[in-house]
Amino acid sequence: MAVAQLSPSYTETRFLSSQLSSASTRLYSRRRQALRPSSKARNAKIVCSVAPNEVQAPITPQTKGTRNKPDCFGxxxxxxxLKAEEETKSWKKLINIAVSGAAGMISNHLLFKLASGEVFGPDQPIALKLLGSERSFQALEGVAMELEDSLYPLLREVSIGISPYEVFQDVEWALLIGAKPRGPGMERADLLDINGQIFAEQGKALNAVASRNVKVIVVGNPCNTNALICLKNAPDIPAKNFHALTRLDENRAKCQLALKAGVFYDKVSNVTIWGNHSTTQVPDFLNARINGLPVTEVIKDTAWLEKEFTEKVQKRGGVLIQKWGRSSAASTSVSIVDAIKSLITPTPKGDWFSSGVYTNGNPYGIAEDIVFSMPCRSDGNGDYELVKDVIIDDFLRERLKKTEAELLAEKRCVAHLTGEGNAYCDLPEDTMLPGEM
Amino acid sequence: MAVAQLSPSYTETRFLSSQLSSASTRLYSRRRQALRPSSKARNAKIVCSVAPNEVQAPITPQTKGTRNKPDCFGxxxxxxxLKAEEETKSWKKLINIAVSGAAGMISNHLLFKLASGEVFGPDQPIALKLLGSERSFQALEGVAMELEDSLYPLLREVSIGISPYEVFQDVEWALLIGAKPRGPGMERADLLDINGQIFAEQGKALNAVASRNVKVIVVGNPCNTNALICLKNAPDIPAKNFHALTRLDENRAKCQLALKAGVFYDKVSNVTIWGNHSTTQVPDFLNARINGLPVTEVIKDTAWLEKEFTEKVQKRGGVLIQKWGRSSAASTSVSIVDAIKSLITPTPKGDWFSSGVYTNGNPYGIAEDIVFSMPCRSDGNGDYELVKDVIIDDFLRERLKKTEAELLAEKRCVAHLTGEGNAYCDLPEDTMLPGEM
Known part of the structure; x- marks a missing residue:
């Protein structure tokens, strides 16, 4: 990965943190905190719904070596x-999961799924680190209170804050959901700039304080280019650790193929969403399978496959808003869970999943140095590899070129945020998916 | 259970359905449909997001004997x-679960938990039957679309409708969440009447078409008296199958005791919520335990236990609304899951859970023929028994009397809905819990 050119004020931080990478983790962590850019380092508020003098009888003995939890909640x-008790001593080591936009509706579904054990399993204790904004801080407290009241045994720590430099400390997963919604009259270029700044800062924060192998899933739109900005601002974290969420599109595509074929959705496999999470995205029917057969052998209606199928996938969010009056928070959070599970469980033989990932070294001839949704497989260790044996015909190639061109244009539009000089914005049209914020 | 006196228009239905109870299930089911009171029997709309002529290639062969699913979705x-495939042939028999208020926020969390397998386990396929109102019908479709897009393998059937006589057909669980919220200037008596009518009709519908051993959990407020009305209108279903949800109160009480004692919430057990789900409810610290010790031995601050503890539990919902701007849908749905799991898994040795249940035969001296939250244990077969070895001292007894008096007053207030003559409403004060609709 090319190291991005970052703005001068962060140069020293990055230089020193890379020098420190062989020091002990504890020291490194402390030094990194000290080196944090002060203008951004507003401390996370310390909140505890029980005052220290109200705690009357601490039953659990204070364990030596327990690390400080300065911004814990309640x-x-x-x-x-965990090692002291029969039920918990076989549990895995606690993992730290950061969620941004934690007071929003997608997170309101996702956090409870994470806490329940549905995602990481019944022996994986977790710490949730909730990132919100100054404006949403009270709502964050409300979310933390509901997590308290849910009594999830696996949920051992919850902390809340508004500085990514605090919240991302030592996180192994960063689920970046928060983004500014598009206001009235706002162009996609404006949105790219406003949200790009958020993701540039979050990239810097991840680079400074997160686990060196943190996995990052960007949900906030425009998610592909936000993910690119984020990874460019985190040069010490492998670029392949960054994902842009296209899993909801994949899930919707599977459902539409199932409906058309008259089968249950578990019969549909090998569905790729290619490219940008926008209206230029390409739901791939050419490589998709139904009951193990190519979709094109099962669904003979080529006109439907070439046109309506893609429209149905893309318009789904808009139809949902019309019907339900809200955007699809529940199914989005399900697709985030699916995206995580796809990285921590081995992909079923012969199948794959879609994720927006960094294009360097891709075997499909797609331009390098962008984040593009492609077919991936994982052996369940958190990493993935790109699937090689896919067919790309002229029809598919032409559509890949279009979504690639859009992502390259978006990249030019945010050059000031990726350290690649002055931005030049020539986005031809609005390609926001209907029903998305 | 005393058989309720029902309004004349339903007499024939009830009489005949009880005569038919020894006939074959299929015949019985058909006859019951035919006998449904016509004024209420507006058919559920038939909705399918794929038109029949769009289904091109049905891969799965039509299985003989598959029952009709007239109001299925998409x-x-x-x-x-399920028996035809390797992955699913060891699964249990499908269960039918009805959820009312299915387009609301609590359901929006709950339905996805049910569909994921988190509640009934990874080998329990489920059918979700969503009950909404005419007004919310489009939103119901939106919810069903999000369930489609979630691709949950265990979720095999989803149907939507606005008639409980359709939706409750053969259901083994009825989770009754929907209720009218209290409008401006509306007294608790008005609310009891409006919502009581809903639950009277739903009781009749359950009696007419649900599984004879359906388990019913009433969440819509005022939930104790709604549950009483519901069971009185369903004389053919055992009264002990009806529950009013007080589990969120129990969970909140556990969290507050944990906070006060400075322990993690998994150390708190044997917490009972007694009585009404209202401000007269009694969170019981006398019988509660922390790390196996009586709470009164761990928390010496008797004033806190006797006063602030209860206030903290009861004010939680109101504080949450202030902070988060919405009512506590997520943690309510978690507590519904807890309530279900408590009935389908054996209660841990020595512990219990709270549920609002029918008082006939209770060992605590509480008035018969009301729905009162009490400590329960289950062997995991869906039933429960009341816990006998609890201590009731004068302080606790006095508070039980107060919440019992309130429930008796609420019962007099809805006498016209339970078949016990004319209603007489003398509710002394507003005891709605803060933060509840």
């Missing part, structure tokens, strides 16, 4: 020792 | 045969 401020 | 209209 009952999640108590110390605990 | 991809859930396809036929399937």
């Amino acid at each position: 009952v999640f401020c108590v110390t605990y020792d | 991809v859930f209209c396809v036929t399937y045969d």
